Amino acid sequence: MLRTIEATAITDAVKKLCVQVSYDLPKDVEKALNQALATEESSFGQYSLEQIINNCHLARQNEQAMCQDTGIAVIYLYLGQDVHIVGGALAEAVHEGVREGYEAGYLRKSVVIDPVFSRENTGDNTPAVIHTEIVPGDTLRIAMMPKGAGSENMGALKMLKPTAGVEGVKEFIIDTVRKAGGNPCPPIIVGVGVGGTMEKATMLAKEALQRPTGQSNPNHFYAQLEKELLHDINKLGIGPQGLGGRVTALAVHIEHYPTHIATLPVAVNLNCHAARHGEIIL
């Protein structure tokens, strides 16, 4: 049986998500920040975390964007194959939701129409970056992640030789975090994608950032690797805001996918402590 979803319902859901995630930090991230405060030994680190947690309360209370970089809107659509969208085009319904949400929520419009030449602001934060996947079922799950550039600029991709193995993977991830230093607004969440192809690895790295903070990969080997990487990253000493301390990362999330015999792609996508994400199921 086909289920019908109106394009306007998609627009409304996206609009709501844009505003909600900008004001209301997910509870899993807030919990991780509170744990970080309990662990942190550096006085500047503790001070930074106190300010960050206080700001998160103020944002909720005042209904104001927790960070001025309200990001480019990254939208994931998990579209059930038994869904029929009516009353408009799917992508345009999403863009319209972003347009309305960023206006209604007093969010910053940070998107430029051309990356190299004009760099003129589109004025309404569109277009969104949309990833659509057709899945079984008759629902549409819409996940939203506003991505700020401070952390996005510090990501990296490397096509390793397969013989580089787990040590090569670890070295590249740790090196990427070390080079990022205080720039991506630590404490960060480290999203990693391994396997697939060049673009698949980067997609996995961003999807990894959507996982509830600190939840392990269900695969034992990857869960262990996440644990080891978090431990090693927190020995770098970068600390909250790069001012020195024990908590550089709140979590490391790895997603993996089969790959070609001759390659080992590794992508690292960093998220700042304002790790905003949310979803609505229609």
Place this chain on the structure above:
Amino acid sequence: MSEVKQVTLPLNDEIIDTLKAGDRVMLNGVIYTARDKAHKMMVDMLNKNQPLPVDLAGQLIYYVGPTPAKPGQPIGSCGPTTSGRMDAFAPELIARAGLKGMLGKGPRTPSVVDAMVEHKAVYFAAIGGTGVAISQSVKKAEVIAFPELGTCAIRRLEVENLPCIVVIDSDGSNLYEIGVKQYQQP
């Protein structure tokens, strides 16, 4: 951490001498906002011997692109942006326009630190991602140049008790390096 020092803008060499890496500071008075595009435009103006839209002698530039203000508020969320994007332009403003202070977040390249030491300037960091809290320190905001840049326009802000930390002082002492070294483990 030190006790909190009150600093009133504009800056001068005497004030800057008292500010050391690791000092916590409350800023008061008038500061100016600019991001990379506005920096590039100002350096182009200097190169063409044109006057800058604001006299930067003794002034502080805050690296920020605020969210739109809600009705009745002077400004929206306004935490610091990554300072590194201004590194190509900051030494020119320090050396040729007399800029004395910068407020942002994250490390600076050696050329910025060299200019700060040579011309006595100071770099403060505010806590990234605390845009709501910082907006409460801004009492007045007005676009004074490059309005076409929108959020990236140059704004004149009147601030009261804007909390920040001296991260690089005019001796070149750098809290990012000192702090990380202290907590780095083999």
